[in-house]
Amino acid sequence: FARDVEHAMTCHTADTLEFELHANPETLPKWPYAFVLRSTFVLDGETIHHTLTVENPVEEQLRFGIGYHPAFALPFNGLLNGQSYYLARNTETIPLTDDLFDSDSHCMVNLKTAHVSVVEKDTGRSVICNVEGYPYVLIWSAAKKPLHFICIEPWHSLPGEENGPLEWEQRPCAAS
16 A cells, blocks of 8 residues: 555665654555555666665554565666576576566565566676565566566565455564
8 A cells, every 4th residue: 555655755875765654644545554654765876775674663563564665677688687486397597578477467485586686687687676585576577568668676564365364463474
């Protein structure tokens, strides 16, 4: 829900932007817990560092689900690189084909790599995402063909199951 709610800018410098979202009357129906979500962007040369921080402003345990949702334009044909368990086998590259996401997204669990990248085969141009410390990484794109973008999404939790428990305390993949 946080992506749909306006965050307040708390820092703006030549190379840093920081935003915060606090629990408020608009968020409480969607998430009935006190929290502070901080999103920091730092430009370092040609690299953008994006850090998410979840703070618990009260004494009780705070379970949460958080992840990134970046999409990268694909003006080139490439490979998705990173050691992953994909389609019942270990592999270091996944060819980006127009039918890769016909059955929906792909979830990789406990990757053995700290980075997942999209690399152009001919030139080596790349986008590299640090996924270190995230137990789940989802990759997906819209079903529209040809592929125009790919999302590489490191997550600390997974979406709720269709018929699974509604309470976060009962969800097996909720972070705390």
